[in-house]
Amino acid sequence: MNFSEEPKLSGFPSISKSMSPLTKAFPDSFSLAGEMALITGGGTGIGFAMAHCFAQAGARVVLVGRRAAELESAVTKIGPAAFALPFDIRDSGRVSELESSVRNSTGQSPTILVNNAGIHLKKPATETTVDDFRDVLETHVLAAHALTAALLPGMQEVGRGSILFTASMASLFGIPRVIAYSAAKSAYLGMVRTLATEVSAKGVRVNAIAPGWIESDMMRKALDSDPARRDRILARTPMGRFGTAEEIGWAAVFLCSSAASFITGTILPVDGGASIGF
Numbered sequence: 001m002n003f004s005e006e007p008k009l010s011g012f013p014s015i016s017k018s019m020s021p022l023t024k025a026f027p028d029s030f031s032l033a034g035e036m037a038l039i040t041g042g043g044t045g046i047g048f049a050m051a052h053c054f055a056q057a058g059a060r061v062v063l064v065g066r067r068a069a070e071l072e073s074a075v076t077k078i079g080p081a082a083f084a085l086p087f088d089i090r091d092s093g094r095v096s097e098l099e100s101s102v103r104n105s106t107g108q109s110p111t112i113l114v115n116n117a118g119i120h121l122k123k124p125a126t127e128t129t130v131d132d133f134r135d136v137l138e139t140h141v142l143a144a145h146a147l148t149a150a151l152l153p154g155m156q157e158v159g160r161g162s163i164l165f166t167a168s169m170a171s172l173f174g175i176p177r178v179i180a181y182s183a184a185k186s187a188y189l190g191m192v193r194t195l196a197t198e199v200s201a202k203g204v205r206v207n208a209i210a211p212g213w214i215e216s217d218m219m220r221k222a223l224d225s226d227p228a229r230r231d232r233i234l235a236r237t238p239m240g241r242f243g244t245a246e247e248i249g250w251a252a253v254f255l256c257s258s259a260a261s262f263i264t265g266t267i268l269p270v271d272g273g274a275s276i277g278f
Contacts, residue, residue, distance in 0.1 A: 033058030041117030043070035053249030115144035140184035161204040196265030212271025238273035
């Protein structure tokens with residue numbers, strides 16, 4: 001065998017032809033410069049942290065939510081890369097207007113969509129009414145589907161895009177007293193996988209982040225009055241601490257950047273190991 005020649009494997013393409021050359025420097029691979037991200041529930045909590053991190057990575061961000069004052073406050077904190085767009089995403093009949101509203105306001109259609117908005121409901125299954133269940137599913141599942149369907153054509157037209165769903169630990173294992181929320185967040189996993197098979201070949205990647213227990217005023221208030229639950233959560237989390245919203249934000253930046261260009265259809269737990277702890 002002549003070792004100066006490239007080996008050829010029967011049935012496989014040439015490695016030199018199937019692999020793209022490394023064309024981006026390290027910082028550029030994680031940059032979101034030139035991207036327009038629309039984030040639902042972007043005024044507070046994890047949504048705000050994602051928006052802040054996206055802006056730090058070079059993207060412009062549109063924050064969507066029902067409470068205009070919270071959105072404006074978030075925009076002020078993030079800076080000139082952020083825009084507020086008050087809108088109730090449950091109004092599915094008007095959701096197609098969002099794309100044109102973003103384009104008219106910013107001169108650019110969204111190339112990143114983060115389906116993050118949601119509501120929580122903590123009730124035993126026997127006390128969860130049909131209306132309760134419908135409200136949770138409408139906010140999480142139906143609204144996310146309608147918005148995704150509205151923005152996908154624009155992403156496919158330019159040949160690139162990233163859609164991200166905020167899943168949950170309730171997507172991965174059983175948690176009592178949250179049956180409607182668990183059903184909604186579990187539905188995200190099926191949506192991610194189906195969408196990825198439909199649109200990835202057209203340049204649009206679809207993924208989800210499943211946050212673990214993240215520090216917030218609401219969580220601290222809940223656990224301060226329930227120290228046994230706090231200890232139980234930390235005991236099953238190998239890192240032995242709660243996460244921060246910013247840690248979710250940077251994971252979202254990665255999944256939406258070209259550094260993750262071969263990742264689609266996946267659910268990434270960002271949970272300090274809680275989903276594999278015991």
